Amino acid sequence: MKRRWLSALFVLSIILVTGCTKEEPATPDDRLQEYVALWQNNDFTKMYNEYLTGGTTATFNTDHFIDRQEKLQKDLGIENIIVTYDPPAADKEWNTEEPAPFxxxxxxxxxxxxxxxxxxxxMLHELREEEENWYAEWDPSFxxxxxxxxETVGISTILSKRGEIVDRNGLPIAINGAGYEIGLVPERFTDSSNKQVVADLLGVSTDYIDKQLNQSWVKPSYFVPLKVLSNTKKDLVDRLIELPGVTYQxxxxxxxxxxxxxAHVSGYVGKITAEQLEKLEGKGYTETDLIGRQGLERVLEERLRGQDGIRIYMKEAEAGATPITIIEQPAKDGEIISLTIDAKLQKALFDSMKGEPGASAAVDPQTGETLALVSSPSFDPTEFMLGVSSARYNELAEDPLKPLFNRYAASYAPGSTLKPITAAIGMEIGKLNPEEGLNITGRTWQKDASWGNYRVSRLHPEAPNPINLNNALIYSDNIYFAQQALAMGRQTFIDGLTRYGFGEDIPFILNIASSQISNDGKISSEGQLADTSFGQGQMLTNIVHLAAMYEPIVNGGTMYKPTLLLEDKHSEVWKDGLLSKENAQILRTNLRDVVVKGYAQSANLPTIAFAGKTGTAELKAAGADRGHENGFFVAYDSDDPAYIIAMMIEGIEDEGGSNYVAAxxxxxxxxxxGQ
Structure with a gap:
């Protein structure tokens, strides 16, 4: 009896314990928290199977709920979903007979x-498999x-425009425009003899034309494209469309x-290469994009390249329905970038060089702005943009005049154009008295027998003695400047040239060669010191730097950092205190006399008061009697020194010397x- 009583007591205690630990029924708030957690983790399967109302699952199958959400997330780049809701009051009581809205x-x-x-x-309260709980109503608008x-959902790209490059006056240098796509209409192109004419004019083969005409999609009345030509080829377009059946779009x-x-400044755009695409992975480029390939188009790519926009839209099934934008990221066009370049001056310099190999630069002596930057001869940037053939590229690459070589980026022996700088260095340290004359006789000179076979030569032994700085510049007397450099001493002269920027990188947006005193920056002998004083030996200068070195003469002592972008800070000092105002005035007077009384008579015009210095640098191979000569002229208008021009022409030995360049x-x- 006692045992039965104890067993009954044990069973009762189990029932009591069980009753006391029974879970409270879930609230709609509890269920919504769980639902939201699954939603943010993209667990659509569990959401569908365990949290949706019966009415929802009856209306929307797994294709609508699971597959569609997963596909849209992938297609539209949906990620980082965050779902929150306004919490109910702490003492909120829920009625299972009524919906619970959130x-x-x-x-x-x-x-x-x-x-x-x-x-x-x-949230709705439902009985499911003898268990009651709260479930979420759902439709695709979630x-x-x-x-x-x-409704269907789509995504489209809103194309951006590439930025443009203009000159200081807004003239277009690289812009978004239009060209001519030349093609044939087969039913009208019936004269077979014209096929070779078209091929020759377009620079293609007749086999290529046949291949285009024999494509499977071609019909007699269709336009069959052959080649794209730029707007600068309007004359060629006019000749082509005179032929029956040839037309353009x-x-x-x-x-x-x-x-x-x-061309060497602007560069050009071209189709992105596989290597570039790999290197720029993650930057938004595709295999069909154009990208800056040379010049400023390449250097300024990040600023010129636009950022395409994206539009996510919804469209109803009915034909002709207007798409409804859900969200749109507008396209961002590239920048319009203004250069310091004066495009008209640039073209005037380029045209004046007449295709001769050389370089020229023009700088503003009061600001350092680069007004012109020329490499001659050159190439058509549009030809490269449209895709130059390997045969055409080889033709340009093998051209002895090297039109693809960027000469303004290189460095050359400056010859006698360095002499005003040598004078400036000597005057500033008190070693060169411009009024003091030297007695120099003969065509050649050497300091003493220790020089062996080396002698300094001069072109005008008829220069009257005593030779002061003015006459030395007018007659471009090498012996005078060699003696002045010897009086300064090697290290003093090196220090002076260093103050003018020799041996250091030129602060410029484009990659241009630095100027050097010598291959190792040293002057190892008196003979080398003499050669260096008149811009020979191992000395090399860049054409931009050469023009900039004359700025202190014009402005009274300052050389500015050369700039190419109009937005950059101008008149930023690169080298200061190079010349006193008095010494600068002396050199300005002398350089005017060089043109009026010297050997730059081609620049001695009645309408423009040129001042400047010519120079000839001889590049003689070992054992040769005569060398290849590069001619220079650095000049400015002494009445209106708005710019300094430095020009170099290669191979002027048969053109009468550097006066050829002055012209x-x-x-x-x-x-x-006159423009």
Whole structure:
């Protein structure tokens, strides 16, 4: 009896314990928390199977709920979904007979940017498999606002425009324009003899034309494209369309209105290469994109390249329905970048060089702005943009005049154009008295027998003694400057040249060679010191630097950092205190006399008061009697020194010397003034 009583007591205690630990029924708030956690983790399967109302699952199958959400997330780049809701009051009592509404806040990142919207989500109490719980009502508008079962969702790219490059006056250098897509209409192109004419004019083969005409999609009345030509080829287009059956369509393309004159500065765009695409992975480039390949198009790529926009839209199933934008990230066009270049002066200089191999630069002596930067001969940037053939590229690469070689980026022996700088160094340290004359006789000179076979030669032994600085510059007397450099001493002269920027990188946006005193920066002998004093030996200068070195003469002592972008800070000092105002005035007077009384008579014009210095640098191979000569002229208008021009022409040995170059500079300035 006692045992039965104890057993009954044990069973009762179990029942009591069980009753006391029974879980409280879940609230709609509890269930919504769990639902939201699954939503943010993209666990659509568990959401569908365990948290949706019976009415929802009856209306929407797994294709609608699971597959569609997963596909849209992938297609639209949806990630970082965050869902919150307004919590109920702490003492809220829920009635299982009534819906439990909540306002949910949904945000996400998409390919078109962040998207956020609010929705009312309703929880319903349902009995399912003898268990009661709260379940969520759902429809497709919880994926994207306004979305239903019949609407389709799309994503489109909003194309951006590449930025443009203009000169200081707004003239176009590299712009978005149009060209001519030349093609044939087969039913009208019936004269077979014209096929070779078209091939020759377009620089293609007749086999290529046949291949284009024999494509499977071609019909007699269709336009069959052959080649794209730039707007600068309008004359060629006119000749082509005179032939029956030849026509054109306008085609969007990059334009380079100044063509060859600015090609080495502007560069060009071209189709992105596989190597570039790999290197720029993650930067948004595709295999069909154009990218800057040379010049400023390449250097300024990040600023010129636009950023395409993206639009996510919804469209109803009915034909002709207008798409509804869900979210849009607008396209961002590239920048319009203004250069310090004066494109008209640039073209005047380029044209004056007449295709001769050489370089020229023009700088503003009061600001350091680069007004012209020329490499001659040049190439058509549009030809490279459209895709130059290997045969054409080899033709240009093997051209003895080297049109693809950027000469303004290189460095050359400056010859006698260095002499004013040598004088400036000597005057500033008190070693060169411009009024003191030296007695120099004969065509050659050497300090003493220790020089062996080395002698300094001069071109004008008829120069009257005593030779002071003025006469030395007028007659370009090598012996005078060699003796002045010897009086300074090697290290003093090196220090002076260093103050003018020799041996250091030139602060410039484009990659240009630095100027050097010698291969190792030293002067190892008195003979080398003599050669260096008049711009020979191992000395090399860049054409931009050479023009800049004359700035202290014009402005009274300062050399400015050369700039190429109009937005950059100008008149930023690179080297200061190079010349006193008095010494600068002396050199200005002397350089005017060089043109009036000396051997730059081609620049001695009645309309422009040129001042400047010519120079000839001889590049003689070992054992040769005569060398290749480069001619120079650095000049400015002494009445209106708005710019200093430095020009170098290769191979002037048969052209009468550097006066040949002076004529080109004079022609360029005259043309520019008359524009």
């Amino acid at each position: 306002t949910v806040h949904i945000s996400m990142d998409t390919a078109a940017g962040p998207l956020a919207f609010d929705k009312e989500l309703v 994926i994207l606002p306004g979305l239903g079962t019949k 306008k085609s969007e393309m990059r334009e380079y209105p100044f063509g060859e004159a600015l 080109m500079v004079a022609d360029a300035v005259t043309l520019h003034r």
